[in-house]
Amino acid sequence: xSQALKHSLSTEHRxxxxxxxxxxxxxxxxxxxxxxxxxPEHQVSALIGPSGCGKSTFxxxxxRMNDIIEGCRVEGAITIDGADIYAKDQDxxxxxxxxxxxxxxxxxxxxxxxxxxxxxxRIHGLAPGRKELDDLVRDSLERAGLMGxxxxxxxxxxxxxxxxxxxxxxIARAIAVxxxxxxxxxxxxxxxxxATAKIxxxxxxxxxxxxxxxxxxxxxxxxxxxxRTAFFHMGELVETGSTEQIFTxxxxxxxxxxxxxxxx
Amino acid sequence: xxxxLANDIRLRRRYQAERRFRIYGITATASGLLFLGVMLVSIxxxxxxxxxxxxxxxxxxxxxxxLQIGDKTDEESLRYAHFQGLIRVALREKFPEVTDxxxxxxxxxxxxxxAADVLxxxxxxxxxxxxxxxxxxxPASDDMDLFVKGEIKSSAPEIERQLSDRQIEWxxxxxxxxxxxxxFNTAFFTTGDSREPxxxxxxGAVKGSFYTLLVTLALxxxxxxxxxxxxxxxxxxxxxxxxxEVNINNLAAxxxxxxxxxxxxxxxxxxxxxxxxxxxxxxxxxxxxxPVIIIxxxxxxxxxxxxxxxxxxxxxxxPMQTVFHHVAPLALPGMLTGAIIGxxxxxxxxxxLLMIGMVAFIADIPQGVTDPATVLPVQxxxxxxxxxxxxxxxxAAGIMVLLGFLIAMNLIAVVLRHxxxxxx
Ligand SMILES: Nc1ncnc2c1ncn2[C@@H]1O[C@H](COP(=O)(O)OP(=O)(O)O)[C@@H](O)[C@H]1O
Ligand SMILES: [Mg+2]
Numbered sequence: 001x002s003q004a005l006k007h008s009l010s011t012e013h014r015x016x017x018x019x020x021x022x023x024x025x026x027x028x029x030x031x032x033x034x035x036x037x038x039x040p041e042h043q044v045s046a047l048i049g050p051s052g053c054g055k056s057t058f059x060x061x062x063x064r065m066n067d068i069i070e071g072c073r074v075e076g077a078i079t080i081d082g083a084d085i086y087a088k089d090q091d092x093x094x095x096x097x098x099x100x101x102x103x104x105x106x107x108x109x110x111x112x113x114x115x116x117x118x119x120x121x122r123i124h125g126l127a128p129g130r131k132e133l134d135d136l137v138r139d140s141l142e143r144a145g146l147m148g149x150x151x152x153x154x155x156x157x158x159x160x161x162x163x164x165x166x167x168x169x170x171i172a173r174a175i176a177v178x179x180x181x182x183x184x185x186x187x188x189x190x191x192x193x194x195a196t197a198k199i200x201x202x203x204x205x206x207x208x209x210x211x212x213x214x215x216x217x218x219x220x221x222x223x224x225x226x227x228r229t230a231f232f233h234m235g236e237l238v239e240t241g242s243t244e245q246i247f248t249x250x251x252x253x254x255x256x257x258x259x260x261x262x263x264x
Numbered sequence: 265x266x267x268x269l270a271n272d273i274r275l276r277r278r279y280q281a282e283r284r285f286r287i288y289g290i291t292a293t294a295s296g297l298l299f300l301g302v303m304l305v306s307i308x309x310x311x312x313x314x315x316x317x318x319x320x321x322x323x324x325x326x327x328x329x330x331l332q333i334g335d336k337t338d339e340e341s342l343r344y345a346h347f348q349g350l351i352r353v354a355l356r357e358k359f360p361e362v363t364d365x366x367x368x369x370x371x372x373x374x375x376x377x378x379a380a381d382v383l384x385x386x387x388x389x390x391x392x393x394x395x396x397x398x399x400x401x402x403p404a405s406d407d408m409d410l411f412v413k414g415e416i417k418s419s420a421p422e423i424e425r426q427l428s429d430r431q432i433e434w435x436x437x438x439x440x441x442x443x444x445x446x447x448f449n450t451a452f453f454t455t456g457d458s459r460e461p462x463x464x465x466x467x468g469a470v471k472g473s474f475y476t477l478l479v480t481l482a483l484x485x486x487x488x489x490x491x492x493x494x495x496x497x498x499x500x501x502x503x504x505x506x507x508x509e510v511n512i513n514n515l516a517a518x519x520x521x522x523x524x525x526x527x528x529x530x531x532x533x534x535x536x537x538x539x540x541x542x543x544x545x546x547x548x549x550x551x552x553x554x555p556v557i558i559i560x561x562x563x564x565x566x567x568x569x570x571x572x573x574x575x576x577x578x579x580x581x582x583p584m585q586t587v588f589h590h591v592a593p594l595a596l597p598g599m600l601t602g603a604i605i606g607x608x609x610x611x612x613x614x615x616x617l618l619m620i621g622m623v624a625f626i627a628d629i630p631q632g633v634t635d636p637a638t639v640l641p642v643q644x645x646x647x648x649x650x651x652x653x654x655x656x657x658x659x660a661a662g663i664m665v666l667l668g669f670l671i672a673m674n675l676i677a678v679v680l681r682h683x684x685x686x687x688x
Contacts, residue, residue, distance in 0.1 A: 068577065070501055097580040107571035109590060119589070120579035170575070177579055 013040030016181060016211045017062060022076035024057050024066065031057045035076070035237045037230055039181075044203060044212045046222035046243065049232035050258065055215040058232070059183050062213065063099035064092050080181065097124050100174030100210075104186040106166035108158030108173070113150050116158040116169055117141060120177035136176055144172035145202050164195025171202065175210070182206065184214040188221065200225050219259055223247050231255045307667075311660025317449035317462060318412040319401035320375055320438060322354040326387055326394050337391045347380035347387075351402065358443075359434060370431050374438075376403040378451075378463040401445060406461040406654035411435050412444055415653075426653070452661065456629045457643065461654030464647070466665050468629045472542055472622070472637030473611060473669075479546020479633055480553055480610050485603050487550075488557030492599070495558070496565040497587045516555035523552045524616030532620055539621040540636040548616045553606040560602020564595035597681040604677040608670050614641040640666045 017039035024032040032054045039045050047055040057066070064085065066072045078085050085095055097120075108116050117137045120126075127133035137154075141147040146168045150161070158169050167187055174182055184203070188196040203212060203225045216222050222229055223243060230240040231252075239252045250256045328335065330353055331345040355371050356362070362371050379402035386400070387393055407426040410416045416425050418432045427435065438444050456468025499505045527548035531537045537544050568591045576586040592599075617623065622638050623646065630637035638646070640662065647659040 063578065065574065065578065068573075093580050093582055096578060101578040103571065103574060103578075105571060107569075107575040109572065109575060110594065119576075119581075123579075123581055123585055123589075173575075173579060 013043055015039065016041040016080065017213075018077075018079045018082075019058075019061075020077045022058070022061060022074065022078060024054070024061060024075075025071075025073045026069070027071040030235060032061075032235050037237055037240060039211060039213055040228060041211050042207060042209075043227040044207050044214060044225050045228040045230065046226035047213065047215045047230050047232060048217070048219060048222050048258070049238075051217065053232040054235045055232050056185050059101075059185055059213060059215055062181065062183055063096050063101055065096075065101065067092060097177050098179055099181045099183060100177060100179035102167070102170050102174055102182065102184045102187050105190050106163055106170050108161070108166050108169050110157065110159055112155045113141075113158050113161070113169060114154040117172050117176045120173060124177060126176075126178065140172040140176035141169075143175055143206070144168045145198065145205075146172055162195070164191050164198060167191060167195070167199060168202065171199075171206075175206070179210065181211045181213065184212065186215050186217060189217065196221075219247070231258060233258070307660045307663050311657055311662075311664050313413050313415070314452060314657035314661035315449050316413070316446045317451065318404040318409045319445050319447055320404050320408070321399060321401050321443040321445070322351065322375075323357065323397060323399050324350050324354050324383060324402075325397040326350065326383075327353070328394060337394060339388050342384060342388050342391075345384065345387075347383045348377075350383060351375055351379055358438075367430060370428055371434060373405055374408045374431060374434060376405045376462045377460055378403055378458075401447070403451070403462055404444070406652060407431075408435060409462055410654055412439070412446060452658075456627045457625060457638070457646070458627055459625075461650075461652050461658060464655070464658055466640070466643065466658075466662055468626060469638050469640045469643035469662070470665070472626075472630050472643075473639040475542035475630060475633045475637060476545040476549060476617075476622075476639055477607060477611060479543055480549040481603075481607060483547065483550035484553045484557055484606065488554050488603070488606075489561050489599055491554075492558045492561030492565060493587060493592065496562045497591065498583065512555045512558055516559055518552075519615075520552055520613055521615040521619065523548050524619030526551065527616060528619045538634050538636075540624050540626065540638070541634050542622075542630065542637050542639075543633040544620050545617050545622050545637075545639065546633065548620060549610040549613060552613065552616060553610050556606040556609065557599075557603050560605065561595070561599040564598025564602065565591060567598065568594045593684075597684045600680045600684065601677045604673055604680070608673045611639075611669060611673070612641055612666065614639075614645055617642055640669070 015038035017037075019035050019037045019039075022032060022035040023030065035058060037058075047058065049055055060066045061074055061078060062080075062085075066074055074086060080095075080098070084090065109119065111119075114137055117140050118127075118133055121133060121136050127136050138147060141150065146165060149165060150156070150169075158166065161169060167190075171182075171187075188199050191199065200221065203214065206212060214222075214225065226243045228240070229243040229246040231238045231246065231250075231254075233254050239246065239250060239255045241251075246255065247259060250259060327350065330349040331342075331347065332349070333341045333345045352368075352372055355375065356368070359371060362368055382402060383400070404412065407416065408431075411427055411432065412435070416427055416432075418436075422429055435444070451463065452465045454467050455463065455465030458464040495505065495508065527544055531544045531547060532539060572590050572594065573586055576590045577583070581589065617639060623642050624636060624638070625646070626636050626638050628635070644659055644662040644666065647655045647662060
């Protein structure tokens with residue numbers, strides 16, 4: 001707790017992730033050009049920008065989910081804790097254990113709630129025994145703010161939950177693997193306002209343990225949950241800074257135009 | 265005013281068009297059902313009599329002298345004993361007035377040749393019966409059987425029917441004496457093929473089909489599923505895999521007889537595998553079924569939402585774990601359905617098996633995949649091709665058995681699909 005408190009109070013945050021000169025191509029089409037961005041540890045960084053500007057593409061670079069897209073090519077350097085994640089000897093599976101991801105549409109496995117959360121720890125050997133796994137699953141559901149709602153039906157299918165609950169189940173699934181970084185790609189875009197509020201609250205709590213990068217199309221959401229904001233436009237990183245500064249005093253005209261609703 | 269009139273007309277036309285379309289649809293469905301019904305009913309009408317067989321009650325004395333075996337009673341000697349003689353003696357006792365050699369031959373023809381084998385088995389089972397006299401129900405010959413079932417009419421001119429006037433007279437006497445009975449034809453389900461229609465059974469073909477499909481399944485299911493998983497989930501997209509994909513789709517459309525020719529050229533002539541064997545038939549059918557299974561399995565894999573793959577990969581599952589823990593289980597019902605449909609097609613296949621000699625007359629019931637055998641559709645073809653009229657009903661009965669198996673396989677497909685389908 002004191003650790004967490006110290007983190008949220010300190011103004012200087014170490015850069016967990018550093019991106020330098022990142023270009024991404026889908027075939028011949030350049031989707032991102034020359035992105036240079038630092039993601040500070042134990043903070044929530046929001047990526048905003050009009051649809052199609054490359055926010056998801058950048059996010060997927062951070063856990064190398066772009067690897068599975070045919071014809072997608074990433075140039076430049078991205079480091080986590082100083083280590084290049086595109087290095088030859090970087091194991092993708094291990095990287096994804098360190099960098100969790102939550103998707104736009106809740107995508108729980110068609111298995112029980114318990115199995116959804118237990119799957120990651122099981123394949124990574126995080127829980128040596130039945131008891132440890134049980135504890136880990138319960139702990140993760142607790143942290144995702146879902147335990148109270150599902151404690152008596154852990155064997156029910158994950159897909160039987162409501163949309164917001166499913167998304168929190170996906171968050172529980174991601175944090176069960178004990179990642180350092182959690183990527184969220186418009187996690188609330190398919191949810192109603194109440195479910196959205198719950199997730200936003202959750203994100204704020206999760207910040208104490210994890211570094212979070214969230215893509216959102218809602219500027220209010222970015223303003224509510226994030227400490228840092230990066231504005232993307234047409235494949236370029238236009239401006240980055242503290243959320244307060246971006247929303248009150250943007251330096252670039254395009255940022256100004258976007259947050260006042262003139263483009264996007 | 266004119267506007268609303270035009271609107272009315274348009275509305276009426278639309279309703280008419282809808283009605284017309286419904287009538288077309290109902291007509292099409294009904295005519296399809298009608299054809300199906302006509303086919304099934306005609307098969308039932310022709311085939312139902314094959315499930316019953318006439319038996320004649322005779323008093324038989326196991327006379328060692330008639331059997332021509334002296335005092336030996338070991339199985340080997342009994343196998344070669346003259347049981348036909350016992351039946352002839354019994355028939356002569358029933359009809360003492362018949363003495364002419366030609367007439368006697370006609371009289372003997374009322375009882376099946378298989379009756380001697382029945383008596384032989386009885387005596388081998390219990391050699392103590394030697395010298396005793398007992399009453400047995402023995403199978404009638406095919407022509408006698410047809411007469412009992414009313415398919416040979418005494419009103420028809422003599423030269424147009426298989427039984428002479430005399431034979432019909434004897435048959436009627438036997439019937440009125442209560443010595444003829446129609447019973448369930450168990451032999452049809454327990455014996456192999458025979459030259460005599462009343463002795464021919466389907467069991468040899470059923471077992472032949474079973475062994476053939478066993479080989480087909482063992483080869484094509486694992487190969488097909490693994491190939492589909494590799495091509496769909498792992499293979500890079502390049503000209504080579506494109507070529508493979510095109511070829512698989514084409515192979516599924518290749519006429520089945522071509523696979524038979526391939527089997528003949530490669531397995532029989534080059535590898536010298538046994539002729540007429542379920543092993544070779546199974547391999548040929550496996551080649552034929554493989555593309556069907558691959559295509560069905562790939563379609564099933566393609567239907568699994570990509571979000572499941574992303575979810576698994578994002579928690580750090582390897583591509584193999586993703587496929588085997590998440591994607592394949594979801595695709596399993598579709599894969600199984602495809603495999604069973606492929607198997608059902610293989611079960612009904614005749615042409616490629618003709619090429620590798622599975623069309624031979626085989627009376628023995630196969631005991632393994634290398635024994636000479638035939639399969640259900642080929643057996644049906646053989647019976648349809650036989651000149652004896654009594655084989656007609658055997659053919660239709662064979663079709664019923666084949667259809668029964670096909671329906672059963674499709675039901676299994678439905679049940680499996682239901683069982684493995686994860687609705688959540
Ligand atoms: N799988 C893909 N294949 C080809 N082009 C893609 C793919 N994914 C995204 N793109 C393109 O890359 C650009 C950026 O997309 P994306 O990162 O999804 O934008 P955002 O998330 O900001 O809306 C878009 O022009 C989009 O068309
Ligand atoms: Mg996006």
